[in-house]
Amino acid sequence: MSSPDLTAAKTSSGWLDRRFALSARNTSVRIETLAGITSFLAAAYLLVVIPSLLATGGMDRGAATTSTIIVFVLSTIFMGLYTNLPFIVGPGIGGSVILGVTLAATEHVAWQTGLGIAFISGVLFLILTLVGARSLVVRLIPAQIKLGLGASIGLFIAVLGFRNAGMVIANAKTNSLALGDFSRPGTIVALIGLAAAVVLQGRRVPGAILWAILIAAAAGVPLGVTHLPSSMISLPHDIMPVAFKLDIPGALTVAAIPYLFVFFAAEFFSTLGTTLAVGAKANLLDENANLPNINRPFLVDSIAATLGPVFGIPALTALVESAAGVEAGGRSGLSSLAAAAMFALMLLFVPVALAIPKEATAPALILIGLSMFSTIRHAHFDDFTDAFPVLSMVLLTLMSNSFGTGIAGGLLCFVIVKLLAGRFKEVPWGLVVLAIPLGYYFWTVVKHH
Structure with missing residues (x-):
């Protein structure tokens, strides 16, 4: 006879299997847990970056750190339970740059007003989701663009990785990317982690990405890159210095409209690209390269984008770092719950999370970015009018350092190229209409840079 503990374990596992369709998606509780931890580690650097960017605009960094963790936990739990998809939801770097650097530090717009603009953007986001407009846009997007999404986002992720590793730097003199100093301790740590990841993945070791991160972090101790915390546990900072401070009346001005559109467009295309590209990586797309029930993750991120500014954190979205968990085998919302649990622990163990260097x-x-870039082979390059928009999307992502801008540019380029080539029938009228706000978006981006 089996012991009561073993019987209880099997019952619990069976319930989780049914609730998250683990068997149907060829995964398990163990795989999903490892995947969730991997996603958490891949996104943990945001716990440092986001509060730092917001502090540039005058926000309290300690309070912003606690709020960042809270919105990560609540939004990711909602995503896991409601959609059963392996996505983590949190603040994107782009939105934090817009608020902390562009609005507050450069344009001298109060960060409270910036939060108000982000909140209004989230409300519009939510309304479009509820009326089904976002799903309509997904159906309007040409299959060729969808096939190139993975490559565009993959390039973004890979370049982010190279920059975090110090292998690639921005050359101020030539205004271009350049090779970094490979003798730096930080870069050596990254190279050790990269070698470990290649060896472990090549040998198909379970949790290879997670092990590689831990090996790299350990190697960073003697090199002075990983700084062990003096205290493992710390109480979280009070969130009230940043929570419930948004200035909505101040955001309802004509001058705020361009920033409102930048927030909105960046969130819209970031989430669109992440759900389709990461969904493809997890083999969750249908035969038309669409994600079934895509309105569910859209609803989650639009609610998150609305509530985030209330807690003092702008521009919440489904994050590309979710791809790390998918690469580790994550296929269901259970991995999202595991990631959320790890973020929740960081309310007490912030020093531990901050000890893992970028x-x-x-x-x-x-590795994840390069793997996703390989999806470009599915695009059709025998027709110039099909190939040019995809390649433009990839290059715009690289040049703008924003895959939201890259995707918007790819769509606009598709419309312009097809119309100039006289192939009007290949462009849906809805896409022509969408090209108008996309053109305004690019005019706004150029004007404010």
């Missing part, structure tokens, strides 16, 4: 997670981003 150089240790860089190899995971590099």
